[in-house]
Amino acid sequence: xxxxxxxxxxxxxxxxxxxxxxxxxxxxxxxxxxxxxxxxxxxxxxxxxxxxxxxxxxxxxxxxxxxxxxxxxxxxxxxxxxxxxxxxxxxxxxxxxxxxxxxxxxxxxxxxxxxxxxxxxxxxxxxxxxxxxxxxxxxxxxxxxxxxxxxxxxxxxxxxxxxxxxxxxxxxxxxxxxxxxxxxxxxxxxxxxxxxxxxxxxxxxxxxxxxxxxxxxxxxxxxxxxxxxxxxxxxxxxxxxxxxxxxxxxxxxxxxxxxxxxxxxxxxxxxxxxxxxxxxxxxxxxxxxxxxxxxxxxxxxxxxxxxxx
Amino acid sequence: xxxxxxxxxxxxxxxxxxxxxxxxxxxxxxxxxxxxxxxxxxxxxxxxxxxxxxxxxxxxxxxxxxxxxxxxxxxxxxxxxxxxxxxxxxxxxxxxxxxxxxxxxxxxxxxxxxxxxxxxxxxxxxxxxxxxxxxxxxxxxxxxxxxxxxxxxxxxxxxxxxxxxxxxxxxxxxxxxxxxxxxxxxxxxxxxxxxxxxxxxxxxxxxxxxxxxxxxxxxxxxxxxxxxxxxxxxxxxxxxxxxxxxxxxxxxxxxxxxxxxxxxxxxxxxxxxxxxxxxxxxxxxxxxxxxxxxxxxxxxxxxxxxxxxxxxxxxxxxxxxxxxxxxxxxxxxxxxxxxxxxxxxxxxxxxxxxxxxxxxxxxxxxxxxxxxxxxxxxxxxxxxxxx
Numbered sequence: 001x002x003x004x005x006x007x008x009x010x011x012x013x014x015x016x017x018x019x020x021x022x023x024x025x026x027x028x029x030x031x032x033x034x035x036x037x038x039x040x041x042x043x044x045x046x047x048x049x050x051x052x053x054x055x056x057x058x059x060x061x062x063x064x065x066x067x068x069x070x071x072x073x074x075x076x077x078x079x080x081x082x083x084x085x086x087x088x089x090x091x092x093x094x095x096x097x098x099x100x101x102x103x104x105x106x107x108x109x110x111x112x113x114x115x116x117x118x119x120x121x122x123x124x125x126x127x128x129x130x131x132x133x134x135x136x137x138x139x140x141x142x143x144x145x146x147x148x149x150x151x152x153x154x155x156x157x158x159x160x161x162x163x164x165x166x167x168x169x170x171x172x173x174x175x176x177x178x179x180x181x182x183x184x185x186x187x188x189x190x191x192x193x194x195x196x197x198x199x200x201x202x203x204x205x206x207x208x209x210x211x212x213x214x215x216x217x218x219x220x221x222x223x224x225x226x227x228x229x230x231x232x233x234x235x236x237x238x239x240x241x242x243x244x245x246x247x248x249x250x251x252x253x254x255x256x257x258x259x260x261x262x263x264x265x266x267x268x269x270x271x272x273x274x275x276x277x278x279x280x281x282x283x284x285x286x287x288x289x290x291x292x293x294x295x296x297x298x299x300x301x302x303x304x305x306x307x308x309x
Numbered sequence: 310x311x312x313x314x315x316x317x318x319x320x321x322x323x324x325x326x327x328x329x330x331x332x333x334x335x336x337x338x339x340x341x342x343x344x345x346x347x348x349x350x351x352x353x354x355x356x357x358x359x360x361x362x363x364x365x366x367x368x369x370x371x372x373x374x375x376x377x378x379x380x381x382x383x384x385x386x387x388x389x390x391x392x393x394x395x396x397x398x399x400x401x402x403x404x405x406x407x408x409x410x411x412x413x414x415x416x417x418x419x420x421x422x423x424x425x426x427x428x429x430x431x432x433x434x435x436x437x438x439x440x441x442x443x444x445x446x447x448x449x450x451x452x453x454x455x456x457x458x459x460x461x462x463x464x465x466x467x468x469x470x471x472x473x474x475x476x477x478x479x480x481x482x483x484x485x486x487x488x489x490x491x492x493x494x495x496x497x498x499x500x501x502x503x504x505x506x507x508x509x510x511x512x513x514x515x516x517x518x519x520x521x522x523x524x525x526x527x528x529x530x531x532x533x534x535x536x537x538x539x540x541x542x543x544x545x546x547x548x549x550x551x552x553x554x555x556x557x558x559x560x561x562x563x564x565x566x567x568x569x570x571x572x573x574x575x576x577x578x579x580x581x582x583x584x585x586x587x588x589x590x591x592x593x594x595x596x597x598x599x600x601x602x603x604x605x606x607x608x609x610x611x612x613x614x615x616x617x618x619x620x621x622x623x624x625x626x627x628x629x630x631x632x633x634x635x636x637x638x639x640x641x642x643x644x645x646x647x648x649x650x651x652x653x654x655x656x657x658x659x660x661x662x663x664x665x666x667x668x669x670x671x672x673x674x675x676x677x678x679x680x681x682x683x684x685x686x687x688x689x690x691x692x693x694x695x696x
Contacts, residue, residue, distance in 0.1 A: 270527065
């Protein structure tokens, strides 16, 4: 088989963890709430999925419990950041530290137990018959498919519906939205919780499909890459697909270059994603230098109804 | 309306406090149990000291770990050794987990040195801190794993990993029907390099056409990257995949494609029961018991201990259930001939994989040369990144 489609396959299966987490992060940030707790919530999602699956042997139930627990973590983040108006950066860091430690504590009984979940997978009719790149669409499992559908759905939701406009308004200018009768607090709570659920799903995919057993700290920094990817994707769910697969495939590309003995130091290959992020930011910044920034304008700023500027 | 809102925020605050309380109790439960063990230790220590007059004095032993015993790898192997020490001497050793290789290590070592007799520092990076603290506490005996700095009261110990890798390579060579073997290495450091070299030499000894493709993951622990490294090799159509990594992800990736798999440090058969072969493991326990015993007998001296198959420190995990008997028998033969000295692993003539003669005919590498190896033997497809 050719090398390029194989890298694409590796990019998709490795990048799906990132895609779920990035989509979750976009939902948070679009509502104006930074969530640096991604890494912690992913780990909690992974440990809960592993524990539930090993106890019940039901994939659906494991996903369900993961969504609930990740939702609760999102609720805590929302209570702290939206209602109690704490510093969002500090709260997010606290979530990550909490999630890392607590997941290790919860995971002791299931650490190292193999998870043999059979996730339904199938060839996508039509696309899988395409020569050369068709191999990408073979053996597509349900998680990968749903992550792509979710990205498309979120794109439509954010850019083509009035709810999406409300979301954008709350993220950009909460006091005006409030004056328009949009519930700022309600929208922020909803999106922080929903976004955290997606981060939990990222952990669920990692432990159920990609690396099927719970290992302490198994995300190994993927949560932070996901946060960088939000900016890389310019808060756009469709770009998030490409960004996630790009980052997901780079490791694979690096390993393959080692095999053909191209004299590129592997340390350099590890830097590529971050250099790419900076270049993309510079390019977009330069292209839009006369336009207003695309970043949600009230990102990271708690909303006080009576505050005057 | 105003009242209702106040009520909501109070309710939310109360919920938050409850969550916090829950988290705190969970945490304090954890620390309670560890304090409990500490108390127990002190009790046993006290009992031991009261027995002084009757018997020989039992040492107070401490272990410093880089990770946690549940890591399924490096720290687990040391903790199993610690258990054997406790059982043999009826003592309760102190353990300190998750000690980073930095100034914290010196602080931990110094605290332990104040009320312990023997301290095992089980990671390479503790080296300089061990030497510093040992100077201040000349009456405490320090043992440092995998390091090279010694002192009057500091000994080092190291496993001959190349001997167990040679056994693993024998099995891999016999099972690789198409002669293609993949090897995921963590970092291009001597420990991994000599393991790859011994593995390759063994595989070539039983199957001359073997080629071992090496990919460096540049991480000890990152399941996602390890899996991608494994899949890169699996895409080449290999028959056996070996992983010098801390997580079992590579073995799982091999099992998904029905390819034989090998891991590192611990028995990893549970992750791929059908396709698991075996892998090098380390047994520190006997060495720990010997060391403590010689301390009790008052004949401990600082040395650089190197344990191999003969001493039982290097070994391989039990074979997977589908490994043919023929392979097991051959591996046992090779084991015997290494122990008897008949097989010398790094014996000349040896060429590296660029064709340069590294060990001349009739010569063989010393332990020191092996422990600082920086070249790959002929038959390895891959290279060591240059800085």
